[in-house]
Amino acid sequence: MTEIGSVTITVLVENTTERRGLLAEHGFAVLVEARGRKILFDTGAGRALLPNAEALGVDLASVSAVVLSHGHYDHTGGLKAFLEAHGPVDVYAHPDVFRERYSVKAGEEPRSTGIPWKRRELESWGARFNLERTMVMLGPGMFLTGAIPRLTEYEKTPEEFKTRSGSSWERDIVPDDQALVIHTARGLVVLLGCAHAGLINTLRHVRLVTGMTKIHAVFGGTHLRGASTERINRTIEALGEFGVDLIGVGHCTGFEACTALYREFGKRFHCMPVGTVFSLE
Numbered sequence: 539m540t541e542i543g544s545v546t547i548t549v550l551v552e553n554t555t556e557r558r559g560l561l562a563e564h565g566f567a568v569l570v571e572a573r574g575r576k577i578l579f580d581t582g583a584g585r586a587l588l589p590n591a592e593a594l595g596v597d598l599a600s601v602s603a604v605v606l607s608h609g610h611y612d613h614t615g616g617l618k619a620f621l622e623a624h625g626p627v628d629v630y631a632h633p634d635v636f637r638e639r640y641s642v643k644a645g646e647e648p649r650s651t652g653i654p655w656k657r658r659e660l661e662s663w664g665a666r667f668n669l670e671r672t673m674v675m676l677g678p679g680m681f682l683t684g685a686i687p688r689l690t691e692y693e694k695t696p697e698e699f700k701t702r703s704g705s706s707w708e709r710d711i712v713p714d715d716q717a718l719v720i721h722t723a724r725g726l727v728v729l730l731g732c733a734h735a736g737l738i739n740t741l742r743h744v745r746l747v748t749g750m751t752k753i754h755a756v757f758g759g760t761h762l763r764g765a766s767t768e769r770i771n772r773t774i775e776a777l778g779e780f781g782v783d784l785i786g787v788g789h790c791t792g793f794e795a796c797t798a799l800y801r802e803f804g805k806r807f808h809c810m811p812v813g814t815v816f817s818l819e
């Protein structure tokens with residue numbers, strides 16, 4: 539795989555912000571700039587993407603592709619506003635990104651958590667969907683993993699994630715969840731949406747498909763919020779396999795996992811509030 543010289547990752551939507559004039563929102567979106575190409579990875583829940591890009595002086599007009607890490611509303615909800623502002627664009631995702639999905643908890647009304655629009659609506663607003671279940675090259679040195687096998691026994695999607703099967707509910711393991719991988723001179727850079735496939739499953743799959751062992755950096759949501767202490771500990775122990783130099787997490791990572799990762803990684807650990815820029819050589 540071709541190495542990419544420098545990579546810049548700018549956080550446009552995240553649950554937190556520490557700077558005046560920026561909006562926090564339960565959601566995630568980052569702009570990836572590599573080899574003169576700009577890729578929007580996820581779009582947030584809808585309200586924060588465009589105002590934050592403007593406040594940060596980030597030009598979204600030159601974005602050449604959008605990637606949807608999975609079909610949850612907090613990653614896809616900004617797509618309409620983006621398309622209206624940008625015009626037609628290639629959108630990469632797994633076909634199950636359009637799955638009807640809900641959060642179903644005892645004693646509560648089921649809550650719709652899927653992509654807020656139909657495929658044909660998004661197409662009428664300019665989305666050109668490239669839907670693949672397997673790995674897709676986005677350019678030299680850059681690819682989307684496709685579906686990630688679920689192999690660890692401690693990384694499970696939450697019980698409340700459901701999809702409809704006829705008139706009953708069925709577990710939704712979010713089969714569409716995938717990561718974006720960039721090959722740099724220092725190793726692989728892995729960008730996660732929520733890592734519903736599991737952080738360790740994701741990194742092991744990346745290692746398997748690339749044949750490369752060194753993961754230089756990991757950024758994004760890890761969905762360890764609400765995870766058991768045992769799962770968090772096992773995740774951190776397994777992370778030792780990859781030689782990660784830099785870890786930036788946020789969105790659905792949760793306080794307990796953040797503090798545990800900070801203890802492990804020290805100054806190599808970063809939160810990623812809106813406006814954070816990671817520049818990698």
Ligand SMILES: [Zn+2]
Pocket residue numbers: 608610732734
């Ligand atoms: Zn999600």
Ligand SMILES: [Zn+2]
Pocket residue numbers: 565566610612613731732759789790
């Ligand atoms: Zn999320």
